[in-house]
Amino acid sequence: MEPLIYEIDEVDLSILRALQADSRLTVKELALKIHLSVTPTYERQRRLERLGYIKSYVAVLDGNKLERGFVVFCNVTMKQINKKIAEDFCKIVESWSEVTECYNISGDGDYLLKVCVNSMYKYQQFILDKVGNFPYISQIRSIFVMDTLKLTYGLPI
Numbered sequence: 001m002e003p004l005i006y007e008i009d010e011v012d013l014s015i016l017r018a019l020q021a022d023s024r025l026t027v028k029e030l031a032l033k034i035h036l037s038v039t040p041t042y043e044r045q046r047r048l049e050r051l052g053y054i055k056s057y058v059a060v061l062d063g064n065k066l067e068r069g070f071v072v073f074c075n076v077t078m079k080q081i082n083k084k085i086a087e088d089f090c091k092i093v094e095s096w097s098e099v100t101e102c103y104n105i106s107g108d109g110d111y112l113l114k115v116c117v118n119s120m121y122k123y124q125q126f127i128l129d130k131v132g133n134f135p136y137i138s139q140i141r142s143i144f145v146m147d148t149l150k151l152t153y154g155l156p157i
Contacts, residue, residue: 020154
C-alpha cells in the first residue's frame with residue numbers, strides 16, 4: 001500500500017529528469033544514468049507513475065512536417081460563465097483536434113487555446129465552424145506565432 005504522502009527524493013528527481021529528457025530509456029539505461037541497480041529503478045519508476053508524478057510518455061512531433069505548423073494562441077472571452085457553461089466548453093474543446101492545449105485563465109479573457117493548423121485559411125475555418133458556434137463566446141482574439149524561440153515540454157526540476 002502506497003503512503004498517503006510520498007516525498008520524492010533526489011533519486012526520484014534524477015529519474016524524472018532522465019525520463020523527461022528521453023522517455024524511451026529502458027529501465028536498464030535509466031538505472032545506469034541514475035547510478036542505481038535495475039530493480040529499485042524499476043520500482044521507483046512504477047511508483048512515480050502510480051502516484052501521478054509521471055502522467056504519460058509521448059513522442060514530440062514536428063508540426064511543420066505534419067502540416068500543423070501554423071500556431072495560434074486564441075484568447076476566448078465568454079459573455080457569461082457558470083459551472084455548466086464551463087463544463088460544456090471544456091467538453092467541446094476536447095473534441096477539437098486543432099486545439100493542442102487549453103487553459104482556464106484569469107485576467108484578460110477566460111480561456112487560452114493553443115491551435116495548430118496548416119494555414120490561415122484553416123484557422124479561419126476553425127474559428128467560423130467551431131469556436132464561433134459555441135453560444136456563450138463574446139470575444140475571440142488571436143495571437144499568431146511567427147517563430148518559436150523556446151519550446152520546452154518538461155518542467156524545471
